Ligand SMILES: Cc1cc2nc3c(=O)[nH]c(=O)nc-3n(C[C@H](O)[C@H](O)[C@H](O)COP(=O)(O)OP(=O)(O)OC[C@H]3O[C@@H](n4cnc5c(N)ncnc54)[C@H](O)[C@@H]3O)c2cc1C
């Protein structure tokens with residue numbers, strides 16, 4: 001038995017994000033260019049790390065769960081700068 | 097320093113179960129306590145699987161079950177051992193769990209955390225939401241004297257800081273108590289909340305009234321160390337997987353794909369037919385347990401809950417909320433006494449650890465300190481589910497006209513077919529017995 005899965009965009013649309021002005025996570029694409037594993041691309045549950053054709057990473061902080069997976073799996077010093085969004089901003093789990 | 101800085105007896109960081117419990121005890125002891133939460137409300141940032149084991153709440157409110165915003169009371173607990181096409185389920189049901197004081201309840205974190213923090217507020221704690229603690233304040237000698245927040249002029253000075261800031265605990269890291277990263281001791285949980293009509297849930301899972309079911313799954317994570325879960329709420333079902341970060345990164349599989357595989361499994365799919373996705377979520381879990389716990393008390397600061405790796409995750413168990421509450425209560429009591437005695441140094445706060453060693457919090461962790469290793473070990477994840485399912489399949493397969501070959505031979509056949517080494521099987525069995533004794 002196989003049921004059609006919702007698309008990734010529909011999946012993310014079930015989550016409420018109060019997007020703050022400040023990017024609470026930033027990624028230094030220059031560091032990423034020399035990264036051979038790119039573990040963040042697969043592991044980030046929100047799918048926010050997108051590889052670019054020049055071997056770097058395009059990152060958008062807006063739909064982030066603030067889980068911490070990315071900085072935990074990234075093995076390149078300085079690639080990811082990770083902070084929490086300002087108080088009240090960011091993900092709002094309605095059920096959790 | 098701006099004049100609008102606050103001063104309190106104690107500041108508790110994080111209004112999750114640990115923080116709410118700590119603030120409650122301080123407020124009950126008549127202390128002036130500020131509970132700081134970065135979410136817009138307690139629970140807004142929090143995700144878990146879905147079952148709270150409530151006995152520790154006896155220490156929070158008598159007869160808590162009459163008012164807690166429960167979904168269902170768990171009266172059925174099952175463990176599923178799976179391969180991609182097989183599932184062996186051990187299913188336990190008891191009417192002992194369908195009345196007070198109950199055993200476990202499904203409940204949403206938004207509801208539970210708000211309810212629990214409300215108890216602290218009712219006792220006199222001051223809850224400040226939408227506020228991030230960004231750093232520790234320390235004096236020249238290095239002792240913790242308060243916190244900095246992201247509000248303008250938002251320093252809070254206090255005699256004790258209790259860090260209940262969860263798995264990423266930047267406070268424990270700033271104090272040098274935890275390493276910056278520990279992917280080998282951390283798992284990622286991803287979860288879907290799926291809507292189904294209440295009657296459909298009752299029928300499919302064989303439940304009546306407010307009864308609930310909890311299923312734990314082993315062998316459903318495509319060889320990545322971890323497991324899966326399914327919990328029934330009133331009119332939704334929570335389905336998810338928990339996987340080790342190191343294994344997940346190495347496998348190059350997307351987390352939502354792992355949930356999709358569980359949902360499509362022949363042992364799970366019929367339960368979920370027609371269900372609609374209501375919320376997708378993700379959160380980390382500290383699984384290092386006893387051996388990964390940091391120092392719990394330093395000058396001016398205590399650490400409790402996930403921040404101190406107090407989640408008991410040993411395969412059959414995923415208990416974090418009750419441990420966080422137990423630790424929070426102990427931290428709050430210890431802090432209140434230390435403030436009253438005028439000594440909030442590490443020595444003055446040392447009673448915290450003693451309290452928890454005498455309670456389930458550290459006793460259970462100590463007892464099961466090797467259990468997670470066993471459950472997450474490669475063979476347990478990749479070989480044994482297949483061995484067990486194959487054996488059971490052979491036992492239940494009627495091979496007429498070929499005569500039966502007997503259980504023992506079936507077992508050794510399954511061992512061979514699944515390329516299991518008997519020597520490692522015996523060794524793992526022995527280790528498992530010891531780890532869970
Ligand atoms: C997928 C999954 C399934 C689980 N299943 C279960 C289960 O079924 N049963 C169970 O008992 N446990 C379960 N757990 C474990 C349980 O969720 C945790 O152990 C428990 O929530 C720990 O409580 P805590 O108060 O220590 O931390 P948390 O609940 O994480 O609370 C920490 C709080 O601190 C706040 N915070 C963090 N940093 C700051 C800051 N700098 N400033 C202000 N506020 C801050 C956060 O917003 C949060 O509210 C599960 C966990 C996961 C991820």
Ligand code: SF4
Pocket residue numbers: 027031032033035036037038039040041049057073074075076079080
């Ligand atoms: S963020 Fe880290 S893991 Fe991801 S590509 Fe950059 S260096 Fe590699």
Ligand code: SF4
Pocket residue numbers: 025043044045046047048063064065066067068069070071
């Ligand atoms: S914190 Fe989690 S959701 Fe946010 S970018 Fe990192 S991995 Fe993705």
